[in-house]
C-alpha cells in the first residue's frame with residue numbers, strides 16, 4: 001500500500017475512534033502547504049544535473065512545523081506527504097510544541113561527491129529559505145542526510161536572514177547542535193523498548209534482536225542494546241546482512257562498517273541476504289531503514305514477538321492486521337522513533353536560550369519525555385480499547401484537533 005494511503009487510513013481510523021467532527025478531519029488531512037522545487041547543479045565534471053526537491057508542511061496548529069530532510073532515490077510527493085503527516089502526530093505524541101513537516105530530494109547521495117552534495121543542499125535551501133524559519137518550519141536530518149547537511153542549510157539560510165542557528169536541528173555541536181542529538185533517535189528507541197518490555201516483565205538483556213538498517217538510527221540502537229547486554233543476532237544494510245545466534249559484537253561490526261562502508265565480509269558472523277532480516281527468528285525486530293517493508297507479502301512470515309518501529313511507517317495497515325492476529329506486539333513509529341525530534345526540540349530550546357545543556361541532562365529529559373508519552377499512549381489504549389498504534393494515533397490526533405479548534409477559523 002502506498003505510504004500516503006496507509007498513513008491516511010491510520011489517521012481516519014483514529015478520527016473515527018475519537019468521534020472527530022468530519023470538517024476537522026478533512027482539514028487535518030489536507031497539508032498546510034506543499035512545495036516542489038527544481039534543483040539544478042553543475043557536477044564536478046562541469047555537466048549539469050537536475051533534481052526535484054520537496055518540502056511538505058503538514059500542520060502548524062501546535063507550533064512551528066518540524067521534520068527531517070531525506071536524500072534518497074525513492075523520495076516522491078506521496079511519501080513526503082505521508083512522512084510530513086506522521087511528523088504532526090509524532091510531535092504531538094511527544095508533547096513538543098511543534099507541528100509537522102518533511103522534505104527530501106530524489107537523489108542517490110552515495111553517487112554524489114561532497115561538493116556536489118553541498119551545492120545541491122545550498123540550491124535547495126535557496127529555493128525554500130523564505131518558507132522555513134525558526135518559528136515557521138525547522139528541518140533536521142533524516143535518511144541520507146546528516147549534521148553536515150544541516151550546517152550547509154544553516155549557512156545558506158543565514159545569508160538571507162542573518163545568523164540563525166535554530167533554523168535547523170541535528171547540526172554539528174560547533175554550530176550550536178545539541179549534545180546527544182546524533183544518538184537521540186536510537187536512544188529514544190531503546191527507552192521506548194524498555195517501557196514496552198517492562199509491561200511484559202521482560203528486559204533487553206534477556207532478549208534477542210534483529211535490526212534492519214545500520215545507519216544513524218540502526219547503529220545507535222544496536223550499540224545501546226549491546227551495551228545493555230541484549231543479543232543483537234542479525235543486522236542488515238543495503239549491501240548485506242550478518243547473523244550470529246550467540247550475538248554480534250557490535251563495536252567490532254561498527255569498526256568494520258566504518259572501515260569498509262558495508263556489512264559485507266564481516267567475519268564475526270555468517271552472511272545472509274538482507275531480505276531475510278525481517279523474517280529472522282528473534283524476540284524483537286527493529287526496522288531502521290525504509291517504509292512499507294513489512295507488508296501483506298511477508299507479514300505472515302515475520303517470526304519476532306515484538307516489532308519496534310524505529311523507521312517511519314515500516315509496517316503497512318494490511319500487515320498490521322496479519323501481525324495482530326499472530327499476536328505480534330508493535331510499538332508504532334510515531335512514538336518509537338520520537339526521541340530524535342524530542343532532542344531536536346531540546347536543541348532548538350538551547351539555541352533560543354543561548355545556553356548549552358550537558359549530555360546527561362539531554363538524556364535524562366529524553367527519558368522523561370519517552371516514559372511520559374508511553375504512559376499517555378497506554379491511557380488512550382485503555383480508554384478506547386485499542387492497540388498501541390491506535391493509542392498513539394488517537395493521542396496525537398486528539399491533541400492536534402484540540403489545538404486546531406482553540407485557534408479557530410476566523411479570517
Ligand SMILES: NC(=O)C1=CN([C@@H]2O[C@H](COP(=O)(O)OP(=O)(O)OC[C@H]3O[C@@H](n4cnc5c(N)ncnc54)[C@H](OP(=O)(O)O)[C@@H]3O)[C@@H](O)[C@H]2O)C=CC1
Nearest residue numbers: 143144185213214215216217237238288289311312337340
Ligand atoms: N535520523 C533520525 O533522527 C530519524 C530517522 N528516522 C527514520 O529512521 C530510518 C533510518 O534513518 P537514518 O538512520 O537516519 O538513515 P541513514 O541514512 O543514516 O541510514 C539508513 C540505513 O538503512 C539502510 N538501508 C537502506 N535500504 C535498505 C534495505 N533495503 N535493506 C537494509 N538496509 C537498508 C542503509 O544502508 P547503507 O548503510 O548500506 O546505506 C543505512 O544503513 C528512516 O525511516 C528515518 O525516517 C526516524 C526518526 C528520526
Ligand SMILES: O=C(O)CCC(=O)C(=O)O
Nearest residue numbers: 067068140142340341344
Ligand atoms: O528531528 C527532527 O526534527 C525530525 C526527525 C525526523 O525526521 C523524524 O522524526 O522522522
